[in-house]
Amino acid sequence: MLQSAVSPVDVTAPSAKGTTGLVDEVRSRVDPEFEALYRSEFPRIARSIRGICESGAVAEEVTQEAFAAAAERWSRVARMDSPAAWICRTATNRALSERRRRAAERRAIGRRGVAPTSLVEDLGEDPVWALVRQLPRRQAEALVLISVAGWDSATVAQAMGCSASTARTHLERARASLARSIQDAREPEETT
Numbered sequence: 245m246l247q248s249a250v251s252p253v254d255v256t257a258p259s260a261k262g263t264t265g266l267v268d269e270v271r272s273r274v275d276p277e278f279e280a281l282y283r284s285e286f287p288r289i290a291r292s293i294r295g296i297c298e299s300g301a302v303a304e305e306v307t308q309e310a311f312a313a314a315a316e317r318w319s320r321v322a323r324m325d326s327p328a329a330w331i332c333r334t335a336t337n338r339a340l341s342e343r344r345r346r347a348a349e350r351r352a353i354g355r356r357g358v359a360p361t362s363l364v365e366d367l368g369e370d371p372v373w374a375l376v377r378q379l380p381r382r383q384a385e386a387l388v389l390i391s392v393a394g395w396d397s398a399t400v401a402q403a404m405g406c407s408a409s410t411a412r413t414h415l416e417r418a419r420a421s422l423a424r425s426i427q428d429a430r431e432p433e434e435t436t
Contacts, residue, residue, distance in 0.1 A: 278318055285328045288393040295376045295388030296339040310335035329403035375425045383418035386411050
């Protein structure tokens with residue numbers, strides 16, 4: 245049986261310590277290596293996933309789910325060359341699934357004759373994130389992981405399941421496409 249990053253705790257048993265005591269007990273059972281990885285990589289991975297998701301809350305949720313999956317499989321994940329890359333790949337897959345699910349919901353709403361609102365406008369998001377989400381998936385991943393998360397191309401390649409040179413190619417194409425999109429958006433302003 246695989247060992248997780250957290251030892252099981254009987255949450256149904258009454259605790260004389262109360263809720264705070266239970267939280268302390270759970271914390272004492274967390275693998276220190278997992279906790280260090282969580283503290284160092286969660287913000288970076290969540291920011292990276294933000295480029296795929298429609299909101300920061302969804303990005304944080306799928307990142308938390310990816311860390312939970314890693315905790316469940318910690319004995320295996322800890323032996324990997326880059327546990328952070330595995331967690332990022334897992335979070336990316338979950339974010340893409342969530343994005344597809346939400347897109348299907350919007351299409352279904354549209355077929356019913358109800359005009360869906362723009363989630364980007366509703367959330368008052370930076371329009372650059374909307375442009376990033378329009379990039380091909382692999383380009384958006386490379387752009388976000390290198391530019392936002394600050395990972396090197398080797399780590400990004402491992403997370404994406406490709407070579408470092410392929411990751412750099414995706415990045416170059418993403419930057420060029422994003423620059424064209426931004427330029428196209430500015431041109432109508434310049435002609436008026």
